[in-house]
Amino acid sequence: MSFAEDWLSLRERFDRAARSPLLIDRLAQRQWSPDGITVVDLGAGTGQLMHHLAPRLPARQTWRLLDGDRSLLAAAAARTPPRPVAHVETLQADLAPADLGELCADADLVVTTAFLDLVSAAWLDRLARALARRRIPFYAALSVDGRQRWSPPDPLDEAIEAAFAADQRRDKGFGPALGVAAPDAAAAAFRGQGYEVLDARSDWHVDTAEQAMLQSCLAFQAEVARHVGVAGCRDWLARRTDQIEGGRASLVVGHRDLLALPRPTPS
Numbered sequence: 001m002s003f004a005e006d007w008l009s010l011r012e013r014f015d016r017a018a019r020s021p022l023l024i025d026r027l028a029q030r031q032w033s034p035d036g037i038t039v040v041d042l043g044a045g046t047g048q049l050m051h052h053l054a055p056r057l058p059a060r061q062t063w064r065l066l067d068g069d070r071s072l073l074a075a076a077a078a079r080t081p082p083r084p085v086a087h088v089e090t091l092q093a094d095l096a097p098a099d100l101g102e103l104c105a106d107a108d109l110v111v112t113t114a115f116l117d118l119v120s121a122a123w124l125d126r127l128a129r130a131l132a133r134r135r136i137p138f139y140a141a142l143s144v145d146g147r148q149r150w151s152p153p154d155p156l157d158e159a160i161e162a163a164f165a166a167d168q169r170r171d172k173g174f175g176p177a178l179g180v181a182a183p184d185a186a187a188a189a190f191r192g193q194g195y196e197v198l199d200a201r202s203d204w205h206v207d208t209a210e211q212a213m214l215q216s217c218l219a220f221q222a223e224v225a226r227h228v229g230v231a232g233c234r235d236w237l238a239r240r241t242d243q244i245e246g247g248r249a250s251l252v253v254g255h256r257d258l259l260a261l262p263r264p265t266p267s
Contacts, residue, residue, distance in 0.1 A: 068095065
């Protein structure tokens with residue numbers, strides 16, 4: 001199992017618990033074609049969103065999973081698709097320069113998870129324009145929004161969080177990443193194309209018993225803090241590690257889900 005696949009496997013349970021049921025219910029209430037729908041998943045990874053979302057949609061479905069990582073797509077293809085998925089396609093694609101209109105041309109719905117914070121404002125604008133030309137609904141789960149709270153609090157938390165938020169703005173191959181600005185940027189981009197936009201919080205709640213997840217989150221943050229030279233980060237890491245191992249630490253990581261629906265055309 002690759003590092004990326006291992007991380008996706010670890011976070012899957014927390015993603016499932018965090019996704020807003022209100023937005024998914026609204027999506028399920030749309031009038032879908034009785035002949036079935038095609039769902040395109042951008043940055044699909046191992047297909048976790050398909051396994052969560054597909055059983056909650058009433059229509060027969062074909063899913064097209066797009067990702068740049070061949071090993072993740074292989075893992076997705078190896079999983080038994082949930083009902084009512086009739087067919088699953090996997091396509092390795094570099095989504096940064098891709099013609100988004102072409103990739104999504106036959107889609108009835110485009111979805112993604114934990115992806116918008118990696119892309120640039122220009123890329124997101126291209127996506128919104130491409131989907132608006134075909135009036136395709138868009139659902140994006142679990143974009144980070146900058147809210148984070150360790151318990152118990154530590155005097156160095158604020159500096160660590162600031163360093164981590166700054167690191168999330170690095171270019172991830174799509175241009176300067178939106179990072180924690182992604183939820184607001186996505187809402188603005190789709191509203192600008194005439195969509196009705198709904199959003200809801202979808203926070204991770206990682207309690208004291210979830211030591212593997214806590215350690216992984218801690219390791220990511222500590223590595224960034226070391227890289228940018230946050231003073232005292234080694235001591236912070238030691239304190240947090242001791243708290244996690246002693247069952248005294250928990251973490252909330254803020255995310256937001258977004259649902260963008262094309263408005264009805266005037267009669």
